[in-house]
Amino acid sequence: MLEPDLLAYKALRDAMLAGHPEAFTSDAETEAQRDLSSYRNRLAGGGATLFTLVALDEGRLVGALTCEREPRLKVQHNAHLIGMMVSDTHRGRGIGRDLLIAAIARLKATPGLAQVTLSVTSTNRAAIGLYESQGFVRYGCLPDAIRLNDGRSLSKDLMRLRLD
Template structure:
């Protein structure tokens, strides 16, 4: 891969309250265009208002959400990734990546990798965290390769994890990566 001028890469920033409408717009579009890639369904999520995503802000949802990172092309959000964890003592060392998405026109341009790498860097900065998990639709080979390339390994597969409206049933790979 040729060296890229990093100054031309879309900026990645922590999501703020003012970004919730852009986040909802990106999410609604991705859920509608790629129902097989997400556990959430477009029809249900479309009914939510932008403010309902406040829990995805840093520290949102009683601290369960560590952060959401967003990639931008000018004023338009083109990608996002959220990281969550639980406060329960026995599992507070585990973080979970959820809601990874990159707009279709940006696929293959490294936005997803940059979002994931930045998220992993932030997670490694949290002393209590030791492990990060995620799920990915098994047939989404591009995403599986991205996660494997960033050090994730599959520890299981949940057959029949997603059932689409058309009756199609899909498996989810369960993946994890050590942070330390």
């Protein structure tokens, strides 16, 4: 990706982290300080990142979804979805679903993968509904998974989808 794409991705992510602190594990204050170049692997692939899909509206970045895979041999068959976000201005138009469907198709075409996991805050009905609509099933729940500045403690549902 070109430099402006890194900038657009960071801007979208920073806005989403600030606007939806309950939805993400990373906190907005720390991530806002993060250097632009640290997003290079995430966007171009490399390191743990398998790929990042983005949604554009007339060239403007309005959504993104990243997939990671651990390099360690015994866990290489597991992929992980992170960073699902659709700009508030574009919610409810099917963009999240399109990103998820495209990611699943790509994962199914990737040799050696057997399942894909994700974690989602247990109160996030929109995201859970989206994941369930594409076949993800809850396999567990981590109580007290994240603690917010306002003192709230929220659990995270752990979900997975078989790819074969």
